[in-house]
Amino acid sequence: xxxxxxxxxxxxxxxxxxxxxxxxxxxxxxxxxxxxxxxxxxxxxxxxxxxxxxxxxxxxxxxxxxxxxxxxxxxxxxxxxxxxxxxxxxxxxxxxxxxxxxxxxxxxxxxxxxxxxxxxxxxxxxxxxxxxxxxxxxxxxxxxxxxxxxxxxxxxxxxxxxxxxxxxxxxxxxxxxxxxxxxxxxxxxxxxxxxxxxxxxxxxxxxxxxxxxxxxxxxxxxxxxxxxxxxxxxxxxxxx
Amino acid sequence: xxxxxxxxxxxxxxxxxxxxxxxxxxxxxxxxxxxxxxxxxxxxxxxxxxxxxxxxxxxxxxxxxxxxxxxxxxxxxxxxxxxxxxxxxxxxxxxxxxxxxxxxxxxxxxxxxxxxxxxxxxxxxxxxxxxxxxxxxxxxxxxxxxxxxxxxxxxxxxxxxxxxxxxxxxxxxxxxxxxxxxxxxxxxxxxxxxxxxxxxxxxxxxxxxxxxxxxxxxxxxxxxxxxxxxxxxxxxxxxxxxxxxxxxxxxxxxxxxxxxxxxxxxxxxxxxxxxxxxxxxxxxxxxxxxxxxxxxxxxxxxxxxxxxxxxxxxxxxxxxxxxxxx
Numbered sequence: 102x103x104x105x106x107x108x109x110x111x112x113x114x115x116x117x118x119x120x121x122x123x124x125x126x127x128x129x130x131x132x133x134x135x136x137x138x139x140x141x142x143x144x145x146x147x148x149x150x151x152x153x154x155x156x157x158x159x160x161x162x163x164x165x166x167x168x169x170x171x172x173x174x175x176x177x178x179x180x181x182x183x184x185x186x187x188x189x190x191x192x193x194x195x196x197x198x199x200x201x202x203x204x205x206x207x208x209x210x211x212x213x214x215x216x217x218x219x220x221x222x223x224x225x226x227x228x229x230x231x232x233x234x235x236x237x238x239x240x241x242x243x244x245x246x247x248x249x250x251x252x253x254x255x256x257x258x259x260x261x262x263x264x265x266x267x268x269x270x271x272x273x274x275x276x277x278x279x280x281x282x283x284x285x286x287x288x289x290x291x292x293x294x295x296x297x298x299x300x301x302x303x304x305x306x307x308x309x310x311x312x313x314x315x316x317x318x319x320x321x322x323x324x325x326x327x328x329x330x331x332x333x334x335x336x337x338x339x340x341x
Numbered sequence: 342x343x344x345x346x347x348x349x350x351x352x353x354x355x356x357x358x359x360x361x362x363x364x365x366x367x368x369x370x371x372x373x374x375x376x377x378x379x380x381x382x383x384x385x386x387x388x389x390x391x392x393x394x395x396x397x398x399x400x401x402x403x404x405x406x407x408x409x410x411x412x413x414x415x416x417x418x419x420x421x422x423x424x425x426x427x428x429x430x431x432x433x434x435x436x437x438x439x440x441x442x443x444x445x446x447x448x449x450x451x452x453x454x455x456x457x458x459x460x461x462x463x464x465x466x467x468x469x470x471x472x473x474x475x476x477x478x479x480x481x482x483x484x485x486x487x488x489x490x491x492x493x494x495x496x497x498x499x500x501x502x503x504x505x506x507x508x509x510x511x512x513x514x515x516x517x518x519x520x521x522x523x524x525x526x527x528x529x530x531x532x533x534x535x536x537x538x539x540x541x542x543x544x545x546x547x548x549x550x551x552x553x554x555x556x557x558x559x560x561x562x563x564x565x566x567x568x569x570x571x572x573x574x575x576x577x578x579x580x581x582x583x584x585x586x587x588x589x590x591x592x593x594x595x596x597x598x599x600x601x602x603x604x605x606x607x608x609x610x611x612x613x614x615x616x617x618x619x620x621x622x623x624x625x626x627x628x629x630x631x632x633x634x635x636x637x638x639x640x641x642x643x644x645x646x647x648x649x650x651x652x653x654x655x656x657x658x659x660x661x662x663x664x665x666x667x
Contacts (some may be wrong), residue, residue: 104463111451182447186414187506191464192437336431339415 104250109205112178113171119209121168122136126217129158130289135302140226150225151303155236159218160292161274164240168247169265176335177255185340189295195335198225199252203328207250215240229297234299235299243292246320249327291320363390366514366545372420373509375405381406383569384420389547392474393540395556396549397568404549405444407566408518411449411547412441424514437465440512442503444549450492454483454502457491458509465510477505480535496523504532514545521555533559589629594621594649595640604639608632621652 132156140146176199179185188198219235222228250268254261269289273321284290285314290311296303298313310320350623365388367591374382382403398404411422413429422429429435451458467473478487481501491499498556500523515536521529537559540546550556565573587618595601602614602622610628617623626632640647 104460108449108460110447127595147343152587181485183443183445184447184449186441186443186446187449188464189411190436190439190441191461192435194433195431195480283565337416339409 102198105193105198106201109175109202110208113205113209118170118174120263122170122213125166126163126213129154129163130217130220130224133221134152137226140235140294146225146227147302148297150222152229154221154225155218155296156293157304159214159221159236159240160243160289160296161269163217163242164214164292165247165265165269165273165289167213168206168244169251169262169269171206171210172203172248172251173255173265175206175252175255175262176331177259177261180256180340181259184256189340191259196332198333199332201257203252203331206252207244210248211244211291231300232303235303238299239292239294240295242295242317243288246288246291246323249324250333252336253327253331256331256338285315285319288320291315291316291323295320296334361619363392365390366425367424368421368554369407369411370421370423371633372402372407372410372422374415374418380569382410382417382566385566385569385571386420387564387571387574388613389545389564391540391543391545392561393536393546393548393556393559395560395563395568396547397556397563398551398563398572400550400551402551403569404551404564404566406569407517408441408516408547408549409443412439412516413639414441414443431483437510438512439514439516440510442515442520444508446503447601448491448499448503450490452491453488454478454491454498454505455487455496457502458487458505459508462509473509473511475507478502480508482504482531497525500524501528501532501577508539511530512544515539515547517546517548517549519549521552529555540648554555560587580655588625588627589632591626591629591636591654592617592621592649592651593624593626593636593647594619596646596648597643598622600643601640602635605635606641608635610635621649 133150136146136149136154141149176185179188192249201203215237219233222236224234251261251265254264273287273289277284294311294313294316298316323333367387367389369385369387369389372382372385373380385403385407396404396408406415411424411429411496413422413432413435416430424435425438427435429439449460452460455478458477462470462473462477467504478484481504483498483501483505486494486498491502494502500520504517504520507517521532524532536546536548539573540559540561548556550559562576563574564571572631578631593601598616598620600614602624605611605624608631609624610631613629615623616623624632636650637647639645
């Protein structure tokens with residue numbers, strides 16, 4: 102497990118892709134620096150942080166983009182590059198391949214995404230330890246949930262990245278916003294609910310947010326379901 | 342043991358009998374594999390015993406699919422595979438005893454060759470990784486280049502490092518799909534010597550190739566696959582003999598093709614001669630060596646100038662199809 106985990110980290114830390122993801126993650130941090138240098142009124146700062154930096158930028162863009170890119174590639178690229186056989190033809194159970202791959206994605210995406218979110222809340226005035234800790238917890242949950250779904254997608258289709266972006270920008274950003282009854286099926290909402298659950302000041306004005314008591318079990322089901330589906334898929338598929 | 346010392350089992354009748362008494366390590370029973378409407382492997386049954394077995398067939402014959410089914414990378418559409426008496430699919434512990442080198446496979450190009458072999462050793466849970474890696478790299482003669490990035494290797498070097506990775510856990514069975522592609526003649530001989538050495542230690546080695554000459558010098562037994570079916574199996578001498586019996590068609594252009602044809606038709610090794618539309622003659626013969634000698638000799642004796650000599654059906658496809666049809 103540790104060998105595959107280390108291998109996966111090395112694959113993910115290839116400079117070109119990582120630099121692009123870091124650039125995306127740095128954007129809200131850079132904007133928070135601007136806000137810190139030129140602070141508006143206190144009320145406006147909190148609103149700007151929640152309604153512009155954290156909501157649309159970190160939770161709706163940085164979190165899904167970084168995680169989807171890394172998760173779809175973690176097993177998907179092994180299939181595409183025909184290197185999966187190196188793992189498959191070893192005395193390693195299929196879950197022994199899937200779990201370290203997922204853990205490596207969570208590690209890299211978690212550091213990049215949570216780093217972006219926490220730095221943003223730390224730099225913007227009016228933040229507190231609770232603000233930053235709740236953001237870290239919510240983003241971590243989002244990273245784990247997106248990773249489990251899109252690692253599976255990477256095994257199912259060659260177009261997993263496109264599938265991921267459609268899920269994020271069509272399903273979550275458009276459809277779920279109009280049909281709030283299906284917010285149960287939105288990782289975005291689990292993330293927001295977790296942040297709000299630990300720090301009720303954040304996203305206080307968002308009536309569509311799930312309760313923490315609803316979001317955590319729903320996220321747990323999604324994570325367990327898709328990790329299970331990924332292991333099942335790897336067990337049954339033909340490997341190139 | 343070197344290649345020149347080695348005699349395949351098929352060279353000696355007692356050895357053939359002893360070979361058939363060995364317990365099969367691989368059993369393939371009525372295995373088929375189809376992709377949509379395309380049948381890649383069609384109801385193949387075979388047994389492989391310790392020693393070196395060549396899996397031969399033209400491109401597209403189903404060799405790669407059969408090897409992939411045997412090693413568990415691909416699920417058969419029908420039939421059963423057993424390796425050491427166990428099903429291979431979803432039986433990862435079995436891979437401690439098997440080494441597989443697929444034909445088209447990338448490498449982790451960001452690693453050094455040594456790191457790549459080491460990765461495979463760790464995944465195989467080899468107890469003494471360092472000495473296993475040293476031994477495997479030494480076996481393929483890559484000691485001097487081991488610390489270079491794999492991305493900088495030639496195709497032949499990559500093949501050798503992949504082979505080191507496959508052998509690092511000292512497997513009892515080696516399944517190698519076209520392992521000699523990309524290697525130069527010297528590397529081929531070294532590789533063949535290495536395979537001979539490993540086979541003489543009681544391992545089961547199965548090498549696929551579309552080139553008979555690549556494996557005939559070392560293989561104890563040959564399995565011939567054509568159009569997804571097992572067309573022939575047995576010792577390579579028998580198959581070689583069938584090849585020698587095959588009629589060859591040669592097209593000859595000359596300054597006086599009629600005079601040349603009139604003389605050659607009297608030779609016992611010439612079965613028939615016909616004219617084509619371009620003014621050339623086509624000779625059918627089962628003794629290509631005699632024909633090769635007779636044509637220039639006859640032309641010289643008659644004062645005829647030869648303008649072209651082309652073998653018409655010397656492709657591997659035609660050779661294998663001929664064997665399959667017999």
